[in-house]
Amino acid sequence: MFSLLRSMWYVFMHLFRRRATIQYPDEKPRLAPRWRGRIVLSRDPDGGERCVACYLCAVACPVDCIALQATQDEAGRRYPEFFRINFSRCIFCGFCEEACPTYAIQLTPDFEMSEYDRQNLVYEKEDLLIDGPGKYPGYNFYRVAGLAIGGKDKGEAENESPPVDVRSLLP
Amino acid sequence: MNATLYALLNIVAILFFLLTLSAALIWLERRLLAAWQDRYGPNRVGPFGLMQVLADMIKILTKEDWIPPFADRPVFVLAPAVIMVAVMLSFAVVPFAPRIGIVDLNIGLLFFLAMSSMAVYSTMLAGWASNNKYALLGGLRAAAQMVSYEVFMGLSLMGVVILAGSFNLRDIVEAQRHLWFCVPQILGLGIFFIAGLAETRRLPFDLPEAESELIAGFHAEYSGMKFGMFFVGEYLGITLISAIITTLFFGGWLGPVLPPVMWFFLKTFVCICLFILLRASLPRPRYDQLMAYGWKALLPLALLNIVVTGGLVLAT
Numbered sequence: 001m002f003s004l005l006r007s008m009w010y011v012f013m014h015l016f017r018r019r020a021t022i023q024y025p026d027e028k029p030r031l032a033p034r035w036r037g038r039i040v041l042s043r044d045p046d047g048g049e050r051c052v053a054c055y056l057c058a059v060a061c062p063v064d065c066i067a068l069q070a071t072q073d074e075a076g077r078r079y080p081e082f083f084r085i086n087f088s089r090c091i092f093c094g095f096c097e098e099a100c101p102t103y104a105i106q107l108t109p110d111f112e113m114s115e116y117d118r119q120n121l122v123y124e125k126e127d128l129l130i131d132g133p134g135k136y137p138g139y140n141f142y143r144v145a146g147l148a149i150g151g152k153d154k155g156e157a158e159n160e161s162p163p164v165d166v167r168s169l170l171p
Numbered sequence: 172m173n174a175t176l177y178a179l180l181n182i183v184a185i186l187f188f189l190l191t192l193s194a195a196l197i198w199l200e201r202r203l204l205a206a207w208q209d210r211y212g213p214n215r216v217g218p219f220g221l222m223q224v225l226a227d228m229i230k231i232l233t234k235e236d237w238i239p240p241f242a243d244r245p246v247f248v249l250a251p252a253v254i255m256v257a258v259m260l261s262f263a264v265v266p267f268a269p270r271i272g273i274v275d276l277n278i279g280l281l282f283f284l285a286m287s288s289m290a291v292y293s294t295m296l297a298g299w300a301s302n303n304k305y306a307l308l309g310g311l312r313a314a315a316q317m318v319s320y321e322v323f324m325g326l327s328l329m330g331v332v333i334l335a336g337s338f339n340l341r342d343i344v345e346a347q348r349h350l351w352f353c354v355p356q357i358l359g360l361g362i363f364f365i366a367g368l369a370e371t372r373r374l375p376f377d378l379p380e381a382e383s384e385l386i387a388g389f390h391a392e393y394s395g396m397k398f399g400m401f402f403v404g405e406y407l408g409i410t411l412i413s414a415i416i417t418t419l420f421f422g423g424w425l426g427p428v429l430p431p432v433m434w435f436f437l438k439t440f441v442c443i444c445l446f447i448l449l450r451a452s453l454p455r456p457r458y459d460q461l462m463a464y465g466w467k468a469l470l471p472l473a474l475l476n477i478v479v480t481g482g483l484v485l486a487t
Contacts, residue, residue: 011452
């Protein structure tokens with residue numbers, strides 16, 4: 001009996017507590033920096049696309065909402081010919097971001113992407129690409145990778161020694 | 172002629188007021204429950220969300236009124252009407268203020284008890300007519316619960332009757348001019364309050380409709396305005412029990428400064444808020460606990476209350 005009255009008293013005292021509700025459209029919620037929201041494709045510091053169209057994100061995606069087609073430019077850089085994310089399927093799990101070897105695909109703290117038409121939730125590459133490097137400011141995949149592309153030969157990457165001719169070392 | 176007109180005006184005003192109140196109570200309950208759960212509740216439609224009531228009314232009146240093909244049609248339609256009629260009829264004897272009130276019966280209290288037991292038929296028939304396992308279980312529980320709580324609901328009020336020496340509700344109010352009956356009849360008040368909770372099937376005694384076990388119990392098959400009538404009946408029931416508690420234990424319209432009718436509504440309002448607070452804070456008991464509590468604890472207490480009160484009145 002006492003515990004019933006006590007719990008009634010505690011519940012009554014909640015009348016004077018601060019409300020936990022955030023009245024959303026009037027008052028925006030605080031989003032954590034690592035919030036997993038709208039997906040973007042970032043660029044490297046030199047302005048080139050980071051995505052190398054390796055398909056790892058499409059493979060990691062549990063709901064198969066990422067579609068892309070790889071191609072190469074004349075310099076030998078791989079890039080996606082098209083890159084399409086269907087946000088009506090996306091579950092914002094962030095697996096694509098974890099799978100990405102070049103930090104190209106990133107999730108951002110933004111969730112306000114409602115549409116009246118379902119088709120408008122299919123984002124193409126131009127909708128996904130942003131101008132900056134996103135969460136990794138200094139990173140440029142082709143600067144640190146050993147792959148030879150136009151304008152950067154083998155051994156010219158950062159922290160890379162020139163290639164050794166193994167035959168010349170023979171006794 | 173003039174007296175007839177006054178009586179008719181009284182009836183229309185009270186009916187209109189009660190129906191509006193029962194709709195507004197839905198809003199009040201949602202806001203209060205929200206506040207006690209650190210939420211806001213409906214606050215978008217109109218000032219403080221008050222127009223939510225109107226929106227709900229429009230919604231429930233325009234909904235499809237569906238009668239399941241397997242149901243017992245006439246009984247299915249009759250059941251929600253019974254609860255409305257029974258509760259509204261009980262309001263006939265409630266004395267709102269010295270000149271406000273529909274009828275001044277000399278057996279007002281008995282009339283109230285009789286009418287509130289009629290409400291059992293509503294839930295029972297609804298559960299039976301729905302022809303659905305859950306609804307039947309709900310109806311069964313409602314019948315058993317309300318019949319057993321009915322017993323000491325009446326008995327708990329006998330103390331008040333002994334003290335006032337009358338079944339007339341107006342006389343009972345007048346008898347409290349010096350001391351409200353909530354002081355000498357504190358036990359009766361507690362028992363009547365609990366019985367009233369069970370009688371209106373409010374939480375924590377909402378076993379007939381227990382959402383978590385019986386989906387919605389006896390009104391699982393109801394939709395549209397028929398469901399709405401159960402709802403209105405429930406809220407009118409809360410108002411009725413609160414009004415009766417006010418009349419019998421808290422001196423009805425008696426009070427200083429404010430006009431009598433304001434005092435009556437103020438006391439009733441506090442009592443309704445207490446009903447809602449109980450819903451917000453207490454868990455639902457198991458069914459056997461409910462029955463054991465009624466028969467083994469409250470019934471003997473009610474009888475003891477009568478014996479002690481009667482003995483004291485006889486001795487002095």
